[in-house]
Structures are given as C-alpha cells and as structure tokens.
Amino acid sequence: MTKIAIIGSEGSGRTSLAAKLGKKSTAADITMYDYAKNDVVMTTIDANGYPKSVKPLVTALQLSDIALLCIPPEGPDAFAGECIMALDLMQYKHGIVVLTKADTSYPYAQEELQKNLQKILSPTTLANWEFVNLSTESFEGLDEIKEKIFELDEQVNSEYEELNDKPVRIIVDQSFNVTGIGCVVLGIVKQGTVNAKEKLTAYPADKPLEVRSIQMHDEDVKSAPAGARVGLALKGVQSKDIERGFIISEKEEVAESLVLECTLSSFASPLKLSDVPHIFTGLQSSPMRIEKIEIDGKEAEQVNASQQCTLHLNGSHEIAYRQQDRFIITNLDAKQRFTGYGFVKE
Numbered sequence: 001m002t003k004i005a006i007i008g009s010e011g012s013g014r015t016s017l018a019a020k021l022g023k024k025s026t027a028a029d030i031t032m033y034d035y036a037k038n039d040v041v042m043t044t045i046d047a048n049g050y051p052k053s054v055k056p057l058v059t060a061l062q063l064s065d066i067a068l069l070c071i072p073p074e075g076p077d078a079f080a081g082e083c084i085m086a087l088d089l090m091q092y093k094h095g096i097v098v099l100t101k102a103d104t105s106y107p108y109a110q111e112e113l114q115k116n117l118q119k120i121l122s123p124t125t126l127a128n129w130e131f132v133n134l135s136t137e138s139f140e141g142l143d144e145i146k147e148k149i150f151e152l153d154e155q156v157n158s159e160y161e162e163l164n165d166k167p168v169r170i171i172v173d174q175s176f177n178v179t180g181i182g183c184v185v186l187g188i189v190k191q192g193t194v195n196a197k198e199k200l201t202a203y204p205a206d207k208p209l210e211v212r213s214i215q216m217h218d219e220d221v222k223s224a225p226a227g228a229r230v231g232l233a234l235k236g237v238q239s240k241d242i243e244r245g246f247i248i249s250e251k252e253e254v255a256e257s258l259v260l261e262c263t264l265s266s267f268a269s270p271l272k273l274s275d276v277p278h279i280f281t282g283l284q285s286s287p288m289r290i291e292k293i294e295i296d297g298k299e300a301e302q303v304n305a306s307q308q309c310t311l312h313l314n315g316s317h318e319i320a321y322r323q324q325d326r327f328i329i330t331n332l333d334a335k336q337r338f339t340g341y342g343f344v345k346e
C-alpha cells in the first residue's frame with residue numbers, strides 16, 4: 001500500500017492536493033485521506049498542524065514513504081526551508097516537488113522557480129526528486145503526480161521486501177477501545193512480518209500482549225508484511241496502556257536519558273548547556289535538557305551549526321528505541337526549528 005505525506009508551508013496548496021488523492025477520514029493535527037480501488041490502496045496524510053507545530057510534520061513523514069513537497073508560485077519561504085531541512089535530517093528517500101497553483105503563474109516563471117529550487121536542493125537528500133507543475137483548479141499535473149507516485153512506490157515496495165525477514169517492529173499511531181473486541185491499535189509495520197497469535201511487547205511501557213487478529217484496509221489477514229498499515233486487535237492490554245508512538249516488537253531499549261552523537265545542520269541555531277531541545281524518534285518526542293556537551297572529547301558550553309558533538313540529554317519520560325535508530329533534534333525557540341540528528345553513542 002502507498003503511504004504519502006503532503007508537506008510545505010502555510011497556504012501552499014497542501015489540503016487542496018490531499019483532497020484530490022483520497023477521501024478524508026481521521027483528522028487531528030494530521031488529516032488522513034484514503035483511496036482504495038482495484039489494486040491501488042493509498043493513504044495520504046496532510047500535515048495540517050504544521051507550521052504551527054513541528055510534530056505533525058515529523059509524524060506525517062514517519063508514517064509515509066513518499067513526500068509531496070508543495071511550493072507555491074511565490075517560491076520557498078522559511079517554512080519550506082524547514083521542511084527541506086526536516087527531510088534532509090531524516091534522510092527521507094522518496095518524494096516529488098510539487099509546484100502548486102500553476103494556473104496562477106506562467107510557464108517561464110515556473111521554470112525559473114524549478115531552477116532556483118534545484119540549486120537549493122542539490123546538497124540535500126532531495127537532489128534527485130522530480131518536479132511537477134500542479135493546478136487543483138485545472139487538474140494540470142494531477143495524473144503526472146499519480147504516475148510518479150506509482151513509480152516511486154515500486155522502489156518503496158522492493159525496499160520493504162528486503163525488510164520482511166527482520167524481527168517485526170510496529171509503530172503505533174492510534175489506540176482505542178472497540179466494544180466486544182477490546183484494544184485495537186492502528187500503525188505501520190516498519191520491518192518484519194506480523195502474524196496473528198504472535199506474542200509481542202508494547203514499549204516503552206513494557207506490556208506483554210498477544211496479537212488477536214490483524215486487518216489491512218478493513219479485511220482480516222493472517223499476517224502483514226513490512227510497509228503495511230495495519231489494525232491490530234490485542235489481547236492482554238487495554239487501549240489506555242498504549243499511546244501514539246509506542247513500538248510493538250520483541251525487544252526495544254527504553255530510557256529517559258540519552259547520550260547522542262550529533263551533527264548539527266548547516267542552518268542550525270547554536271545549542272547551549274541547559275537548553276531543552278525536543279528530541280524525536282519514530283512518533284515519540286521528549287523535551288530533554290542538555291547536561292553536557294562534548295566536542296572532540298572536550299567539554300563545551302555550546303555547539304554551532306555544522307558541528308559534531310556528543311550531547312548528554314536528560315528527559316523526564318521513557319522512550320523506546322534501538323541502537324541504529326536516528327534521532328531528530330528540534331529547537332522550538334529557534335527560527336529554523338530542525339537543528340540536527342544523532343545516534344545513540346555505543
């Protein structure tokens with residue numbers, strides 16, 4: 001199944017595009033649009049709570065495999081820059097740059113905009129993303145976007161096939177109670193294959209559970225592969241025990257405090273001792289206080305853009321992770337809020 005995130009700055013045409021790709025279902029700080037016909041099953045996520053908050057942007061990207069970055073004819077603003085930074089820090093692989101509201105611009109101006117953007121994107125993970133001119137008024141570009149989505153989806157699927165034999169890991173994005181069934185969670189199989197009757201654990205709360213049954217787009221299945229969006233009925237836990245961001249797997253590390261080997265982005269504001277950046281991993285986030293900064297093995301008062309450092313971070317609630325997981329560092333007080341990335345120090 002195809003999972004798409006629509007991102008970009010305020011008023012860039014995100015919701016208009018999402019509405020063309022599916023039927024609106026659940027809405028909160030992200031809005032999902034579903035589409036299912038013949039063999040095509042597609043979920044499109046509008047990160048509508050962004051730019052007010054960075055969390056919906058991270059959430060939409062974590063729940064999807066293909067990003068549509070919307071840029072209006074006025075060109076990229078600071079928030080578009082922030083979206084590009086977020087994609088780059090997350091090493092987000094697949095996407096399309098959508099030049100929106102093309103009916104309000106001119107072909108020459110759109111070409112110029114594309115050239116300027118290509119320059120900005122060339123040092124980032126978006127360097128090879130394709131461009132599409134779109135108008136949701138005249139429908140120009142809509143079929144082209146869909147075609148490109150399906151091309152990218154083939155790459156995504158072959159990448160997931162390689163993850164099928166790994167230990168199963170499911171990221172939960174919703175948890176609720178269904179009368180007569182009990183706890184039901186919705187989430188994404190990030191790797192491995194989940195099987196009915198399998199015994200797993202929900203982290204960070206460390207709650208053992210059994211997968212009673214599995215649904216994929218409202219149909220019962222015996223197992224679901226990597227990349228699937230699933231609904232799981234769970235035995236042994238209550239919906240209040242499980243929150244958005246929980247990981248269901250055989251084993252995760254759990255900690256409140258972390259030591260991260262970090263790299264700051266080239267546009268980051270400095271991080272100082274006692275600052276409290278918000279640290280994201282998967283769908284979890286936690287404000288964490290900087291207790292110590294080390295640069296080249298020496299203690300430092302602050303770390304600047306483009307520098308590498310070791311951050312000793314102290315948080316107040318547990319997060320679940322694995323050694324190889326990428327952490328994203330955000331500074332909600334900075335103008336450009338995506339500050340850097342890091343990995344747990346060995």
Ligand SMILES: Nc1nc2c(ncn2[C@@H]2O[C@H](COP(=O)(O)OP(=O)(O)OP(=O)(O)O)[C@@H](O)[C@H]2O)c(=O)[nH]1
Binds near residue numbers: 013134138
């Ligand atoms: N002419 C024209 N107008 C468009 C197009 N797409 C969006 N708009 C208009 O641009 C405005 C913003 O579009 P939205 O789709 O709401 O953009 P958004 O990014 O979701 O905006 P916010 O969620 O408010 O930040 C609306 O008034 C739309 O009607 C288009 O292709 N052509």
Ligand SMILES: [Mg+2]
Binds near residue numbers: 014016048
């Ligand atoms: Mg919107």
